[in-house]
Amino acid sequence: MSIHRTHAIVLRTRKVRESSKIVVFFTNKCGKISAIAKGGFKPKSKFGSSLELFTRSSIIFYKKENRDLHTLSHSETLEAYQGIKDDVFKLAYASVAGEMVERLLPAEEPNEALFGLLASVLSEISLAERSKLEVILSSYELKTLYLVGYGPELAECVRCGKKVEEDAWFGLLSGGVLCADCRNKDLNALSISKEALDLLRDCRRESIKKIRKTYSSDRVSREAADILNAFFRAQISEGAKVRSLDFLERIRDTSFG
Numbered sequence: 193m194s195i196h197r198t199h200a201i202v203l204r205t206r207k208v209r210e211s212s213k214i215v216v217f218f219t220n221k222c223g224k225i226s227a228i229a230k231g232g233f234k235p236k237s238k239f240g241s242s243l244e245l246f247t248r249s250s251i252i253f254y255k256k257e258n259r260d261l262h263t264l265s266h267s268e269t270l271e272a273y274q275g276i277k278d279d280v281f282k283l284a285y286a287s288v289a290g291e292m293v294e295r296l297l298p299a300e301e302p303n304e305a306l307f308g309l310l311a312s313v314l315s316e317i318s319l320a321e322r323s324k325l326e327v328i329l330s331s332y333e334l335k336t337l338y339l340v341g342y343g344p345e346l347a348e349c350v351r352c353g354k355k356v357e358e359d360a361w362f363g364l365l366s367g368g369v370l371c372a373d374c375r376n377k378d379l380n381a382l383s384i385s386k387e388a389l390d391l392l393r394d395c396r397r398e399s400i401k402k403i404r405k406t407y408s409s410d411r412v413s414r415e416a417a418d419i420l421n422a423f424f425r426a427q428i429s430e431g432a433k434v435r436s437l438d439f440l441e442r443i444r445d446t447s448f449g
């Protein structure tokens with residue numbers, strides 16, 4: 193058994209036995225881990241509110257070798273991201289960010305850059321106006337795909353290498369843009385406007401903060417978001433359900449009323 197101290201973000205929790213909680217954390221140093229918090233569901237638990245969804249905490253846990261479930265001994269809130277907890281729409285966007293880490297990263301594989309990215313998107317979602325949530329999430333999704341090795345090619349046709357500068361196609365299975373000559377080589381190609389392609393290129397290049405300041409929800413941001421979400425689904429496995437995305441797509445059109 194070894195003891196670990198690390199920063200962690202709560203991705204998911206569930207109740208077990210009388211008053212304990214199993215928490216899935218994304219940690220800075222140890223990657224994605226599951227730990228049992230004994231007594232974590234008691235009203236006066238020693239963990240306080242540090243085990244609420246998407247809270248960033250400083251934790252200490254005991255790791256049992258060859259086991260998937262470790263034991264949490266200490267957890268202290270560093271950042272609650274209260275704006276997310278107070279707004280169901282923000283919670284829906286944050287849930288997609290969390291599910292991407294869960295689905296794309298193997299257990300216990302550290303990725304400090306992705307940890308920093310998740311912390312920064314939670315902070316942006318917590319503070320942003322609703323009209324900014326879509327572009328914030330798109331920027332995070334694209335950066336995450338590159339960090340785990342699934343980033344799409346956005347500059348040159350993935351089949352013939354020609355530079356793509358106008359309206360084009362996006363091959364969900366080919367892994368990036370396709371020119372007019374090659375579009376038929378990928379049966380799952382979606383058309384993409386030059387504006388949406390430029391937005392995706394900016395989302396890759398610029399910080400999430402810069403994207404939030406530059407763009408708001410509109411026809412182009414929706415087109416870019418729909419393509420990215422389709423691409424994310426295709427990377428996980430064809431036709432796989434992504435519960436957080438399904439939920440977000442059901443509620444997002446009511447979020448600006």
Ligand SMILES: [Zn+2]
Binds near residue numbers: 350351354371372
């Ligand atoms: Zn081509």
